[in-house]
Amino acid sequence: MTQNGGAPKDTQVGLTLNGRELKVEKDRLLIDVAEEVGIFVPRFCYHPGMKSVAVCRMCLVKVEGSPKLLPACATPVTDGMVVDTVDETAVDAQRGMLEFLLINHPLDCPICDRAGECPLQDQTYAHGPGSTRYVEPKRTYEKALEISELVVLDRERCVLCWRCVRFADEIAGDRFIQLVDRGPGTQILTFSDEPFDSYFSGNTIQICPVGALTSKPYRFVSRPWDLQTAPSVCTYCSVGCPLTNESRDEKIVRCQALPNENVNDFWLCDKGRYGYHHVESAERLGSPLVRSGKEFEPASWGAAVDKIVSAIKDKRRIGVIAGGHLTTEDAYAIGKLAKKVLETKDVDSRIQDAGAPYERALALGGIAGSTATLNDVEGAPEILWVGPDPKETLPVLYLRLRKAVNDGGARLTVVSPRATSLDVIAAKVVRCEAGGEGRALREIDDLGDDAVVCWGQSSPGRDETDAFDAAVAASQASGGKLLVCVPHAGSQGMLDMGVHPGLDAGYVEVAEPGRDTRAILEAAAAGELDALFLFGADPIADFPDAGLARRALEKGIFTVAVELFPTQSAMRADVVLPSAAYAEREGTFTNLERRVQKLERLVAPPGTAQEPWKTCAAIAGALGDAWGWARCDDVWDDIRRNVPTHKDLDLALLTQEAPAHAPFYESAFGDVQTHTMDPPALTVAGPGGQYPKGYRSGAPFQTGQNWPLSWELRAFEAKQRPGVIPHPNGSANGHGAAPAGAPDAPDAAPRAAEGGDDFVLLSGRLIYDEGSMVSRSKALGNIASGGYAELNPGDAADLEVSAGDRVVLRGAGAEVTLPVRIGDIAKGAVYVPYDQRDVKANTLMSGVDSRVGVAKA
Amino acid sequence: MALPEIFTGLTTVIKNVFRRKDTVGYPEVRRLPFPRYKGRHILDRHPDGLEKCIGCELCAGVCPADAIRVVGAENTAEERFSPGERYAQIYQINYLRCIFCGLCVEACPTEALLMTTEYELSGSTREDLIYTKEQLIVDAPIIRHWDTKKELPPDINLKGTS
16 A cells, blocks of 8 residues: 555556556556456555565556566556556466465465465465465475464465565565565565564464465364354454454454554554453453441442442542443443533543643644644655653554655654654654753754644653653644553543533533542542542552552542552442453444444353443443433434534444545445445454455355454455544634743653662553453463563663663552563663563552662662 | 056056055164264274373364364373363264264364264254263264164165165
8 A cells, every 4th residue: 555655646648457547646566456347456565554575476467568477566658558457468477376386385274373364275266276286285284383371373374475575575574474485485484483473463464475484373263154243343452453352152362453444454462363362351340349347348339330330329539440342332421421420620531641732732723632643644755752661652653654654754752751662764863861851852953844743641640741842832833633541442432421520522622631540549548538439440550649549549539440450449438339341342442543443242241240331431420310221322412402513423333344535445346347346334344244246156164154264355445444533513713812922830850860770750551461351361371471670771881780681660668570671762861661460560659750769780 | 437547556556555665664773874974973992991082173174064162271290181282071962963974973173073974863852962971982882762673775765775
């Protein structure tokens, strides 16, 4: 698709394709153009998300005037071209190519995980010879080589299409896999002693056109025709990659990326791909629990709700904290329950990012969130990044930033107190002091017009208001494109639906803001609350002051927790209500660009677990305010009536496929009469789609249902579900004045480190950690890196420690010993990952902008 | 008068009283099926004792009655069930659904799944008739719920041969 990017050209060319006269844009690839009009040219190496290399020679077509056949994947269309993809010479070449590929391809389809959705199988059926003339022994290699914790390599099956190598090199930038022994013995291999430890390794499995790269967690678990699939959205970070959940026997066994070139292109990170095991975890709560003394007793929903109602009736001092992994409907229900029924203003959804001043973005177009889309980021001439390391926290955004720089030629400036993975592609890296991001941003004077400014909370527990104001000001000066990187899949939905002390649903500012998370917990710890509601929130694990969260929850205030798991916080509550996980429910997530995308239900929740919006409605009903919600659509009817920004959002739009003018799938099949696409909304790119008519007649399996498609044919069939970004009602300057350089911002310079042991504590999540969902993944649970303390070389020298030595960190009354890593980090700061097995950084934090003592162990 | 009709009827009866019987005294007397009769399945073994089944699920995929359930798993050096990488961790045939069409046997790439001439399948619960791998494997004993005293060849009563 690289070839399709950039500004649309009005230069059109006319060509004849299999006898049809076509007018298409100049410089597009023949293979794409053919696909658009419903002609599938067989291919192995070509992938629309990567550059063409034309090594597999499968897509050879006849072009009049050319002495030889030309590869359709590397031939741009030109005016007057006459192309025949089904000419006898082309068909013969394709058949010959397949015969060559099958010379060494083992006949182990019966045990190959790819069989049934294998492009080589499908294309051999469709285009290959009926038999082989080759009788000699096949080339053999050691089978089933585990090249990482997640990927298994079988070199015998490889057809040397380079897709994995190109993905690792071009897209992910992790060059862990390569072609070696070039020549007759060419093979794919990782470098010796270096596993394929890429955060994106799962994508190579999905794009492999044979079964050479297979998934270890999915190994021999199922056959593609056993799978039930439902489109969904990743529940981890706020990029919101669309994916399919695929289940066998009511258990999710695989997740695959769904292409949506507005969001994730074709990719997923391994956390999203392998992080689904929490859904079927034995620890899931399946029944409401009511505390009696020190123990919990299972209760019916009615009894649990009665208990809540009797405890909070006529109480007015109630705090509500919601987590970031709930859907937009849940967010609306929580906001409505808190503000209308419980009549409290003390509502917040910012836990890990407590205090992040998202509402200050209202100056830009009246949105508490992004004004830029991910496509804006990709098309921007300049990008300014100030925030966490996107490779760890927003992995697919990292891929799109790489694409913006490498393919789009964007000039990237990174402002960070600590090295990020973006530094290698950045044109300019500003290494500021810890807390000095705001000042560093204001000092940047070479930012051109139409730059996209990306901001995210870079370190939990720090006041980054100044940096945020500076980012908003920089974006305003440059054209108003701001990407606000909220942390979790549901965080933006919470802001949109008014789960915020200062904002009502639809970004309506309230006159007197209520308490934010920190203030709610402080009030609870001081005994100034009557009740506390936690919706998918685990402040003890996530809030950047574990001590405060613990004191608040151990104060004896009546607490209700709605949770998936018995988390530390939930186990200190009085009533625990089970919640349905993302694959068990219908709903929507709003991603960081405010795109609303739909989840479909695939498996049943455990026990009587239900969606949190139903729980909210039940509590409201018991308090005398019946909302009359039975289905997701009812919630949306209510949202449309009451949230001005979402008043036009029709759920049907979310299941709608990409409009005809969307790139790549542009008019795919739109005007092709021979192939009528009238699938139900659920048959997007996933097993269960239908073959193009006439492509192959008669399914080989009599049962016929769920006959899977190979990736190629799925992509051929795929209709993206682009989702919808609601437009804010207000005009661009409808909300408040611009933050004028943040006059009341605190002094941007941090306090100088006093002595050698007083350090600014920087933190942030790594991709794999002890989060309640990802740590329950059987595939990812064991590959978290563990804790460490990253120090500046100068500071390390002062402390007389070197890499690998151990240091003691003391803060907030806690003490932890960690190995040292020396890194490119601001002087006077120490970085500790947020939530690892051996260190919970939030136990070292107290108050805002925590400092820790560091000493040699 | 109906006398002629009565005599015609009685003639038929008397004729058949002295003919050889088509029925056998099942279950004490049991007629063997023809060798290519499609009865209950077995899962074969290689001569070295390893299972031929590799858990590929092709039988389950081809089954028109959806009677077969297979779940594959990976052989390890310590626990090897079949040659190669994959074996069937779960192999079940539901004989309440099976229509004995034999497509599964045709689909089997390793000739692990074969059909015997065993046709006496009965049980007192639905679960009894879901045969597991332990019951299907070739060396599992054939269970009949009664004693057969005599077995007859399959063509014993065919017209023209009796």
